[in-house]
């Protein structure tokens with residue numbers, strides 16, 4: 001939103017804000033769902049992913065076209081490849097003759113990476129752990145193609161993104177008024193209720209649930225942490241939902257087995273995960289058989305010796321990504337999926353550096369290790385956050401039900417933590433009223449403040 005509209009929005013009553021959101025929604029709608037979108041959606045839906053050989057051929061020809069475009073239009077890549085004989089590339093594997101581009105390199109040269117001006121494109125900002133955001137420009141065409149790809153993924157799972165009522169939990173700032181109990185806005189053009197993730201807390205949760213029970217969404221989508229928190233509250237308080245969604249689509253954060261189990265149990269429907277970073281990485285989507293597939297028709301994903309994802313994404317013509325180290329980690333797995341798609345299977349997408357802590361003997365304690373601690377928690381524990389500022393010490397913030405939390409519970413948690421972090425780790429448990437959200441609207445389980 002531009003500054004003027006934001007100011008008007010901030011000072012308007014809720015009904016008028018809904019109107020602004022819907023008007024703004026209409027503009028986005030036109031940007032996202034034009035003629036190209038419709039053509040591409042039909043094309044993607046007609047694709048049959050059964051032949052690996054065919055998929056690899058298509059991937060190679062798309063790559064060649066994309067590489068060609070990039071060298072013609074991006075000064076940065078033209079210079080970067082000036083000493084490389086690109087005609088030697090005769091298969092996807094030959095991509096390895098090109099250098100890997102790090103985030104720092106991309107950031108430092110971003111103006112020469114762009115192939116379009118901001119006016120011509122659509123800007124997207126990537127959150128960085130360092131706090132420095134990177135601005136990525138998409139061409140309008142690529143934006144529509146990406147939307148079509150995501151919608152085809154949903155349609156294949158039996159969800160029509162236009163027809164269903166959607167409850168979205170994202171990091172958008174919607175609520176500016178203090179002392180309000182209305183933490184959502186409605187985009188009636190897209191049948192979408194936008195819920196603020198910044199205001200999700202034990203105190204506000206009843207209002208969210210009351211509204212969800214009235215709205216009765218058919219699809220939930222958004223941040224893993226927000227939907228997980230909602231599910232946890234519903235379970236702890238034995239709340240009866242007056243709706244059953246058809247599907248839940250999570251994005252933006254690592255979906256752990258503990259998240260999936262609880263969310264599926266509470267909402268009584270399947271969770272589908274997807275990976276598509278703000279930079280515009282190739283898609284990784286979950287199929288009806290519950291497997292994550294690396295979608296060969298959207299780009300190339302390689303891994304280095306540390307499982308870092310190196311991505312080349314065909315829908316990044318505005319800010320080309322070729323062999324870009326995106327900062328996430330990925331583990332592939334062997335096997336054939338019963339869904340029929342020949343696209344390679346992904347065992348897990350592991351998080352970034354911020355997603356692990358160090359034990360006293362410097363072993364990595366990952367999100368999954370901590371998930372086990374949380375799973376074993378007494379019911380009195382509502383929420384936790386693990387903060388590490390120094391290698392020798394760990395601070396754990398706890399939101400607990402003070403009526404039932406007791407010494408025994410504290411000891412149980414300490415035992416579990418000592419087991420993982422080592423006996424020499426100084427562990428401090430700190431009871432707090434709530435755990436603040438990040439500026440992105442996400443709630444992070446781990447805060448790794450260690451300096452390298």
Ligand SMILES: [Zn+2]
Pocket residue numbers: 287288289290291293337338339340341
């Ligand atoms: Zn599958």
